[in-house]
Amino acid sequence: MIETIAQAMLPVDEKYEIKKNRIQKGKSQKRICIVTGTHGDELEGQYVCFQLQEILKQRDDLNGIVDIYPSLNPLGMDSMNRKVPFFDLDMNRVFPGDKEGSLVESVAYDIIQDLKGADLVVDIHASNVYLKEIPQIRINETQAKELIPLAKLMNVDYIWIHSASTVLESTLAYSLNVLHTPTLVVEMGVGLRITEKYGHQLIDGILNTMKELGLLENNVKPVKEPIISLDKNVHFLNAKYAGLFLPIMSHDHFVEEGSLIGKIVNPLSGEVLDSIYSPCQGLLFTLREYPLVNEGSLIGRILER
Amino acid sequence: MEEKVIYELKSLYRDHLRIKGYQFGQGKPSVCIVGSMRGNEVQQLYLCAKLIQKFTKYEQQGMINKHYSILIIPSINHYGMNINHRFWPQDDTDINRMFPGYSEGETTQRIAQGVFDAIKDFEYGIQLTSFYIPGEFASHIRIMKTGLEDIETAKLFGLPYIVVRDPRPYDTTTLNFNWQIWETKAYSLYTKETDIIDEKSVQEGMNSILRFLYQKGMIKQPMSGGYVSEIIEEKQMISLKCQQAGILKRFVEVEEYVEKGQILAQILNSYDASVIEEIVAPTSGVIFFLHVKPLVYGRTAIIKMKIDKI
Numbered sequence: 001m002i003e004t005i006a007q008a009m010l011p012v013d014e015k016y017e018i019k020k021n022r023i024q025k026g027k028s029q030k031r032i033c034i035v036t037g038t039h040g041d042e043l044e045g046q047y048v049c050f051q052l053q054e055i056l057k058q059r060d061d062l063n064g065i066v067d068i069y070p071s072l073n074p075l076g077m078d079s080m081n082r083k084v085p086f087f088d089l090d091m092n093r094v095f096p097g098d099k100e101g102s103l104v105e106s107v108a109y110d111i112i113q114d115l116k117g118a119d120l121v122v123d124i125h126a127s128n129v130y131l132k133e134i135p136q137i138r139i140n141e142t143q144a145k146e147l148i149p150l151a152k153l154m155n156v157d158y159i160w161i162h163s164a165s166t167v168l169e170s171t172l173a174y175s176l177n178v179l180h181t182p183t184l185v186v187e188m189g190v191g192l193r194i195t196e197k198y199g200h201q202l203i204d205g206i207l208n209t210m211k212e213l214g215l216l217e218n219n220v221k222p223v224k225e226p227i228i229s230l231d232k233n234v235h236f237l238n239a240k241y242a243g244l245f246l247p248i249m250s251h252d253h254f255v256e257e258g259s260l261i262g263k264i265v266n267p268l269s270g271e272v273l274d275s276i277y278s279p280c281q282g283l284l285f286t287l288r289e290y291p292l293v294n295e296g297s298l299i300g301r302i303l304e305r
Numbered sequence: 306m307e308e309k310v311i312y313e314l315k316s317l318y319r320d321h322l323r324i325k326g327y328q329f330g331q332g333k334p335s336v337c338i339v340g341s342m343r344g345n346e347v348q349q350l351y352l353c354a355k356l357i358q359k360f361t362k363y364e365q366q367g368m369i370n371k372h373y374s375i376l377i378i379p380s381i382n383h384y385g386m387n388i389n390h391r392f393w394p395q396d397d398t399d400i401n402r403m404f405p406g407y408s409e410g411e412t413t414q415r416i417a418q419g420v421f422d423a424i425k426d427f428e429y430g431i432q433l434t435s436f437y438i439p440g441e442f443a444s445h446i447r448i449m450k451t452g453l454e455d456i457e458t459a460k461l462f463g464l465p466y467i468v469v470r471d472p473r474p475y476d477t478t479t480l481n482f483n484w485q486i487w488e489t490k491a492y493s494l495y496t497k498e499t500d501i502i503d504e505k506s507v508q509e510g511m512n513s514i515l516r517f518l519y520q521k522g523m524i525k526q527p528m529s530g531g532y533v534s535e536i537i538e539e540k541q542m543i544s545l546k547c548q549q550a551g552i553l554k555r556f557v558e559v560e561e562y563v564e565k566g567q568i569l570a571q572i573l574n575s576y577d578a579s580v581i582e583e584i585v586a587p588t589s590g591v592i593f594f595l596h597v598k599p600l601v602y603g604r605t606a607i608i609k610m611k612i613d614k615i
Binding site for chain 1: 314315316317318391392395396397409410411412413414415437438473474475477478544546548549550551552575576600601602603604605606
């Protein structure tokens with residue numbers, strides 16, 4: 001059943017609505033929420049929302065509630081805008097929201113009220129338009145103990161335990177975890193695109209987690225064992241020069257120390273400005289998709305192995 | 306006056322980004338004034354330009370006291386300003402969410418680090434800034450309560466209001482917060498406008514800075530006027546929200562005193578101009594913030610009022 005969880009009027013003959021679809025079978029009140037589209041330029045979660053429903057239609061063993069929220073930022077998604085248009089505001093920096101606050105803050109409050117109390121929330125992100133990511137779950141170190149066991153069920157390649165940052169306290173996931181609603185942040189793929197392979201991998205993980213939580217009764221596919229690491233194992237490659245980045249190494253590949261990752265070139269002068277080499281042996285789990293770089297732009301990340 | 310490039314970033318096809326500082330006087334780093342950090346902060350750029358003009362004259366007249374050095378950085382994100390964009394053009398990040406910066410990090414972290422390195426040792430820091438909701442403000446000094454704030458000194462600006470507020474999680478990456486952590490006494494100065502220039506409030510903001518510098522003994526020219534500042538906790542202000550959306554018709558101006566029951570604004574139906582909602586003052590007080598765009602969303606705070614003390 002499709003429900004509106006937050007709404008407001010827009011100036012000219014339009015309602016601003018955030019919707020969810022509730023799929024409920026059996027007597028159990030256990031609840032999993034699939035949330036995506038906080039950033040309007042991230043579409044990987046759209047495929048998961050659709051395909052998960054296709055699979056659930058074919059299964060007859062659901063016992064509980066699956067709530068699907070495909071777009072927390074419908075105005076951004078419709079206008080290919082990462083942020084909330086009009087306010088130019090990153091929605092994932094206003095949680096837990098404020099009931100008495102302005103539109104975006106009060107809508108954020110409504111979203112939290114609707115999600116809190118779930119047995120699990122899966123918040124699906126798709127990096128941004130600049131970088132491609134392997135399927136991974138990112139966990140704040142202060143919440144690692146409770147979340148790692150759940151994250152291991154999700155069939156992702158990698159679980160990144162990152163250091164605490166006060167900025168990230170304004171995210172949906174952090175705010176829900178503080179309210180004792182376990183929430184996992186999935187990052188996968190790239191902005192404005194759909195990577196079907198990653199979508200299916202994550203759906204297998206969601207089904208496996210549902211089975212473990214008691215929402216599904218019959219068998220599900222086995223899942224992979226993820227790599228788990230802390231910040232110190234992750235090497236960042238940043239551009240030393242502004243230019244055009246031409247990758248040589250493919251995303252999601254193991255590289256040797258000294259492997260050539262790519263080059264930064266100048267199409268005006270014809271110069272090669274820089275050759276970027278891997279500082280270690282490891283997995284190239286992040287790679288730049290958008291070819292133009294400023295000085296400092298992230299080129300990739302390598303997980304040292 | 307010494308013009309210097311504080312930070313420079315090369316681009317592939319655009320001219321280099323040069324962040325310039327204008328230094329007046331010689332001596333210990335006394336006060337740093339940062340203007341436009343977002344590409345739409347035109348009023349803040351202009352206010353700095355007027356200050357640079359004033360200090361150039363003061364310096365020629367020997368009106369800047371010895372042992373004090375004043376630095377003005379009029380613009381940081383003019384890559385954004387030159388294309389009418391508030392945030393960093395390529396990745397839309399906000400430089401004022403990147404402090405203290407990181408020299409090995411992403412582009413805007415590097416810019417923040419380059420700027421912060423040049424300004425972190427000043428005794429006083431004044432940032433001319435703006436709010437994310439488009440609107441007009443009563444001129445005021447805003448201070449975050451970090452435990453290191455100096456509210457008493459803020460009274461030297463002589464503006465009508467000093468707003469004090471608790472930091473939110475994302476505030477920890479702003480310039481103001483980091484200045485305080487590095488033991489600079491930091492003040493955010495809000496004037497009426499952002500995208501457009503209001504000469505009267507530019508003059509008021511400029512006078513308040515000159516008043517502050519005179520009171521701290523940095524310049525010789527006294528600045529008359531000024532208010533006995535009222536200190537307000539932000540949470541004590543009333544937000545008046547509209548529930549309906551449509552065309553906003555305002556009946557009041559920012560800084561205007563209003564009586565309880567007075568109609569402050571109406572929301573009109575976008576198709577037939579009928580009144581669909583009235584915003585009424587729940588008590589008497591002063592209009593502190595006013596939404597100014599002609600179209601307004603539902604559930605939006607269109608007015609903030611400073612209420613009378615009971």
